[in-house]
Amino acid sequence: MNGWMGKLLRVNLTERSVTEEPIDVEVWRKFLGGRGFGAWVLYHEVDHTVKPLDPENVLIFATGPLTGTTAATPGRFSVTTKSPLTGAITDANSGGKWGVYFKKCGYDALIVTGKADTPVYLTIFDDQIEIKDARQVWGKDVHETTDILEETEGKGTSVLCIGPAGENQVLIAAIMNDKDRALARAGVGAVMGSKNLKAIVAKGTKKIEIADPERMKFVTYEANKLVRAHPITSKGLPEFGTAVLVNIMNEAGIFPTRNYQDSQFEGAEKISGESITDQILIKKSGCWGCIIQCARKTRTRNEEGEGPEYESDWALGANCGIDDLEAITEANYLCNKLGLDTISTGGTIACAMELNQRGIVDTGIHFGEAHKLKEIIRKIAYREGIGAELALGSKRFAAKYGAEQYSMQVKGLELAAYDPRGAQGQGLAYAISNRGGCHLRGGFVIGPEILGAPRMIDRFASVGKAGQAVRHMDLGAAIDSMVVCRFSTYAANEFVWARLLEAVTGVPYRSQEVMLIGERIVNLEKLYNLREGFSRKDDTLPKRLLEEPIKSGPAKGRTVNLEPMLDEYYQFRGWDRNGVPQAKKLTELGLEGLING
Amino acid sequence: MKIKAKLFASLRKKLGKSECELDLSLGSRVLDAIRELNLSEKDSYVLMLNGIHCQMDQELTDGDVLSIFPMIAGG
Numbered sequence: 001m002n003g004w005m006g007k008l009l010r011v012n013l014t015e016r017s018v019t020e021e022p023i024d025v026e027v028w029r030k031f032l033g034g035r036g037f038g039a040w041v042l043y044h045e046v047d048h049t050v051k052p053l054d055p056e057n058v059l060i061f062a063t064g065p066l067t068g069t070t071a072a073t074p075g076r077f078s079v080t081t082k083s084p085l086t087g088a089i090t091d092a093n094s095g096g097k098w099g100v101y102f103k104k105c106g107y108d109a110l111i112v113t114g115k116a117d118t119p120v121y122l123t124i125f126d127d128q129i130e131i132k133d134a135r136q137v138w139g140k141d142v143h144e145t146t147d148i149l150e151e152t153e154g155k156g157t158s159v160l161c162i163g164p165a166g167e168n169q170v171l172i173a174a175i176m177n178d179k180d181r182a183l184a185r186a187g188v189g190a191v192m193g194s195k196n197l198k199a200i201v202a203k204g205t206k207k208i209e210i211a212d213p214e215r216m217k218f219v220t221y222e223a224n225k226l227v228r229a230h231p232i233t234s235k236g237l238p239e240f241g242t243a244v245l246v247n248i249m250n251e252a253g254i255f256p257t258r259n260y261q262d263s264q265f266e267g268a269e270k271i272s273g274e275s276i277t278d279q280i281l282i283k284k285s286g287c288w289g290c291i292i293q294c295a296r297k298t299r300t301r302n303e304e305g306e307g308p309e310y311e312s313d314w315a316l317g318a319n320c321g322i323d324d325l326e327a328i329t330e331a332n333y334l335c336n337k338l339g340l341d342t343i344s345t346g347g348t349i350a351c352a353m354e355l356n357q358r359g360i361v362d363t364g365i366h367f368g369e370a371h372k373l374k375e376i377i378r379k380i381a382y383r384e385g386i387g388a389e390l391a392l393g394s395k396r397f398a399a400k401y402g403a404e405q406y407s408m409q410v411k412g413l414e415l416a417a418y419d420p421r422g423a424q425g426q427g428l429a430y431a432i433s434n435r436g437g438c439h440l441r442g443g444f445v446i447g448p449e450i451l452g453a454p455r456m457i458d459r460f461a462s463v464g465k466a467g468q469a470v471r472h473m474d475l476g477a478a479i480d481s482m483v484v485c486r487f488s489t490y491a492a493n494e495f496v497w498a499r500l501l502e503a504v505t506g507v508p509y510r511s512q513e514v515m516l517i518g519e520r521i522v523n524l525e526k527l528y529n530l531r532e533g534f535s536r537k538d539d540t541l542p543k544r545l546l547e548e549p550i551k552s553g554p555a556k557g558r559t560v561n562l563e564p565m566l567d568e569y570y571q572f573r574g575w576d577r578n579g580v581p582q583a584k585k586l587t588e589l590g591l592e593g594l595i596n597g
Numbered sequence: 598m599k600i601k602a603k604l605f606a607s608l609r610k611k612l613g614k615s616e617c618e619l620d621l622s623l624g625s626r627v628l629d630a631i632r633e634l635n636l637s638e639k640d641s642y643v644l645m646l647n648g649i650h651c652q653m654d655q656e657l658t659d660g661d662v663l664s665i666f667p668m669i670a671g672g
Binding site: 230231232235236237239240241242243244245247248251252253273274294309310311416417439440444446447450451452453456459486487490553554555 | 603605606607615640641643645647648649650664666667668670671672
């Protein structure tokens with residue numbers, strides 16, 4: 001096969017069995033791989049009777065036809081599962097090198113099910129697959145585990161693992177790979193922990209066949225030229241990293257501060273991408289094969305590590321009222337080592353701070369207390385003291401005290417770093433995201449609303465935002481399935497990706513089909529969530545964003561005008577007014593026969 | 598009239614400062630501020646006047662704060 005390796009691996013940890021099977025070519029053509037393939041498997045293999053931490057839940061690690069090729073930003077892969085944090089479908093996406101190393105073993109995907117009776121790790125060296133005793137690394141942090149397994153299994157391998165947070169089934173635990181890259185969101189690390197699976201070590205030597213190597217050379221040259229020429233991918237991201245967004249969001253008055261109580265942070269400059277570059281940056285870095293290089297190798301007075309990225313910088317910084325860049329950076333390092341999602345960790349701590357501020361419960365931490373950040377993070381990972389409650393995420397924590405309105409989440413997933421009251425389309429995007437309060441799965445409408453990418457639109461208008469969200473969602477779902485990096489889409493549109501897909505796979509993809517694949521994936525994920533009992537009432541936002549106007553700044557007085565946008569969105573999608581995809585739409589997408597169809 | 602210009606990301610290195618005051622004649626527009634700063638008017642920017650996005654032809658008034666960003670992204 002070309003682009004795809006043609007095989008997938010199934011590992012049943014209960015039975016300790018490993019099987020190999022050919023991929024269903026039609027399914028992979030229709031869903032590409034990555035997130036799309038994950039949604040297909042989860043829909044068919046994990047129904048509403050399976051609880052997320054049951055052995056019957058699956059972890060679907062999947063690459064795509066562009067993973068490991070010369071396409072711009074080819075170092076990515078994804079994991080899909082039923083989230084223990086939200087109960088919804090979730091996929092998480094990461095870079096680094098693990099996805100490429102795994103694919104070069106000759107497989108497109110790895111489906112893990114069951115639960116080992118004792119902690120184990122997997123090794124995948126081409127077609128030599130073993131389930132091994134993980135006692136020597138159980139309890140170790142992500143960096144220690146990676147070092148030990150690289151030593152044990154040989155240099156040149158790539159290690160994906162959970163930290164103590166995943167082992168302890170903390171509902172905001174991440175899966176980490178190559179030490180500091182994260183499959184972060186919605187508690188995927190807890191699912192891996194529930195299976196007693198500590199790590200997956202991969203190294204492959206197989207060649208990824210390309211259908212038309214000459215054409216691939218040409219299209220790669222074209223795509224890379226676009227990436228190298230675009231000011232965002234050639235300058236903004238490599239020079240300042242993703243945290244370059246701090247100042248622009250703050251200037252626009254949509255930089256959530258102190259658990260979204262304020263929308264401008266007085267300490268923004270101190271934690272900005274510019275300050276990171278001036279004060280702690282050692283060098284830029286990037287994922288396998290990437291020409292953008294947006295990651296940051298940094299150093300504080302005490303430690304060296306990676307980050308912070310924009311979302312982490314905000315979540316552990318402004319959202320907690322903290323302007324101490326070194327404290328934020330070290331908190332980020334610690335989250336990486338313990339295997340925690342930085343966005344949900346910051347969001348949950350901010351919620352704990354607000355409940356303390358309001359005298360609802362003494363959580364022992366106040367806004368701005370940078371010196372307590374690392375300790376509370378550690379407590380979350382080990383479920384100690386207040387950490388045991390925060391380990392369940394902000395929604396469950398706040399609900400315990402009858403204060404759910406102070407949990408800034410959608411469907412249980414903590415929100416990201418944009419206050420949608422000053423960017424209406426992003427409000428819609430948060431509400432409709434299939435994995436909950438995510439800034440990407442419902443569309444990164446901040447692009448056109450704030451960054452002028454691809455073109456500027458009125459951020460305060462609510463009319464017309466459904467179309468913006470849909471376009472970003474559908475292209476994003478296809479990108480997450482190829483699997484390449486979202487950042488490359490600033491420079492290269494669906495026409496470029498269709499040409500790359502065609503050159504790699506030999507399948508005559510066209511730009512419209514790329515968008516249709518994205519739409520198919522979003523619809524399938526929606527069907528999954530409907531079967532789990534989600535409905536229109538879950539496509540909503542925290543009360544604060546709907547009812548409390550922004551207090552000051554350029555977006556003063558604004559709330560999110562959600563309902564008309566939601567109606568427009570469902571209509572745009574060809575769904576009924578309850579958000580249920582209709583038979584005609586499902587037939588159009590080749591999803592006929594699935595529920596409600 | 599006087600306005601404050603705030604500069605971000607690569608523009609700081611380019612101009613060697615993060616903000617400055619500009620003394621412009623009445624009726625000046627954003628484009629005039631860009632020229633006054635010796636920035637290329639052909640480059641793409643994200644421009645905000647007092648935190649609200651604006652275009653090059655927007656008229657300035659005394660005391661305005663003009664934030665100038667190169668094209669950036671993240672997330």
